[in-house]
Amino acid sequence: MAVTAATCVVLGLGLIGGAVTGSWLTGDDADGPGSPGAFTAAGELWHGVPVDRLFPPTVRGDGAGPGGSDRTWTRIAVAPDTGCKDAFDPLLRQALAPVGCLRLLRATYVDATRSHVTTVGLLFTKADAAGMTSLKARFRKEGLDRRTDLLPLPYAAKGTDAEGFGKNQRASWTLSVLTDAPAVVYAVSGFADGRTVAGPQPAADAMKPDSTTAAAQAGLGHEAKGLADRVERGLRKTVTSTTEKPS
Template sequence: MTPDVAPPPANRPRTEAAVAPDVVPPPPAHRPRTETPSETTTRLRPVPAEPDPALSWSAPMSPGGVPGAGRPASVSFGEPGSRPRPFARRTRGQVVAAAVCLVLGTGLIGGAVTGAWLADGPEGPGTRHAFAVAGDLWHEVPVDQLFPPTVQGRGAGPGEADRVWTRIAVAPDSGCKGAFDALLTRVLAPVGCERLLRATYTDATQSHVTTVGLLFTEADAAGMEGLARRFERERLDRRSDLMPLPYAAKDTAAEGFGPGQRASWAISVLTDAPVVVYAVSGWADGRTVDEPQPAEDAMRPGAGTAPAQAGLGHEARGLADRFERALRQRAGTPTERPS
C-alpha cells in the first residue's frame, strides 16, 4: 500500500519546473523560386573584404540597374538570470527526501538527453541546421565567392603535382530544363531541382577545360541519402551515359566544349547538404573523345587511356572535391561524411 503523502505547508511556495527538449524548426518544405538577373563573367566584380549582399545570385535590381542590398537581421537569445534562494533550516527527513529527488531528477534528465542524442544522431540539431544553410547558399553567397576567379589545387594533379584553375565563364543561374541528358535527368528527378549553378575553368596551360556544376535540390536529408545510396549501389557515377553536360561559353577557350568533347567526369551526391556536385573535363582544342572515362578510373596508376594520360580525371575530381569542401565549410557542416 502506498503511504499517504502529507500536502506541503500552506506557507511554503510551490514551484513547477518543466524541462523541454530543444525544438529546432524543420527547414521549409519548399523554398519559393525566384528568378534572378543573369550573371556573366563581364559583370563580376572583385570580392570586398566583407561579403556584399548586392553580389548575391538573388539580389533585386533597382530601376537604375544597381543590385539592391539587404542584410538579414541578427537575432540573439539571452537567458534570464535567477537569484539563488537562501538555504533554510531543514529536518533530517527533508534532507533525505531532497537527496532522493535529486537522484531521480538527474536520472530522468540524463535519460531524456540520451534519448534525444540517439534520435538525432551524434551531430544532432547542428547537422539539420547546416543542411538548411547549405540549401540557401545559392542565393546568399556572392558569385565571386561561390565560383572564385582562381582555384588552387595543391597536389591535385598527376603525381600530386599542383594545379591552378582560372574561371573563364559563369552560366546564368537557372533551373534544370535542358541542362542534363535525358537519362541523367530521370535519375536526378526524385530530388528535384531548386537551382543549377555552373562555371567553366581552364588550367594554367589553357589546354584543358572543366565545367563545375552545383545542383541545389528540393530534397530533405532522407531524399539525399536515398539518391546517394542508389549512386553507390548501382555505380551510377561510373556510367558514361550519365555524364553531365559541359557549359560552353562563346568567345572563351571552352567555346568548342560540347557533349562530344567530354573526356572525364566526377559526380558527388552529398548527404549533409541538398546539393549534387559535379565536374566534367575535356580538351580546349575541341577534339572529340571516343571513350570517356570516369575520374576514379582515369586517376588509377598505370591507366593508359587518353583522358588518363592527359590528367583529365585529375582535373574533374580535383575541382569537384574543392567545391564540395568549400560548400561544406560555408554551411558549417560539423563533419564531412562520405558522400
C-alpha cells in the same frame, strides 16, 4: 550580360544560425552533423553570398594533379543560374529527378596551360535529408556516377577557350551526391582544342596510375576531381566564414 547577371547570383546565408552551420561543418554541436537544422541551413546557401565565393576566379589545386603535382585553374565563364533541363544528359536528369532541381550554378575553368577545360556545377535540390540519402544509396548501388550515358553537360561559353567544349568533347567526370546538404556537386573535363573523345572515363578510373586512356594520360580525371573537391570545400568554408560569430 548573362555572365554579369550570373555573377550577381548570391547564396543565401542571412537566416542561417552560426551554431547550426558549425555543426554541419565540424560536428561539434549537440545535434551533430547531418541534423535537421544543419541540413535546412545548408539548403539556404544559394541566395546570400556572391557567386565568386563558390566559384573563385582562380582556384589552386596543390597536389591535385597526377603524381601529386600542383594545379591552377582560371575561371573563364559563369553560366546564368538555371533549371536542370539543359545541363545533363536525359538519363542523368531522370536519375536526379527524385530530389528535384531548385537552383543550378555552373562555371567553366581552364588550366594553366590552357589545354584543358572543366565545367563544375552545384545543383541545389528540393529534397529532404532522407531523399538525399536515398539518392546517394541508389547512385552507389547502381553505379550511376560511372555510366557514360549519365554525364553532366559542359558549359561552353562563346569567345572562350571552352567554346568547342560540347557533348562529344567530354573526357572525364565526377559527381557526388551530398547527404548533409541538399546538393549535388559535379565536374566534367575535356580538351580545350575541341577534340572528340570516343570513350569518356570516370575520374576515379582516369586517376589510376595504370590507366592508359587519353583522359588518364592527359590528367583530365584529376582536373575534374580536383575542381569538384575544391568547390565542395569552398561551399563549407563559405558557410563557416559567413556565419561565424565574433569572439
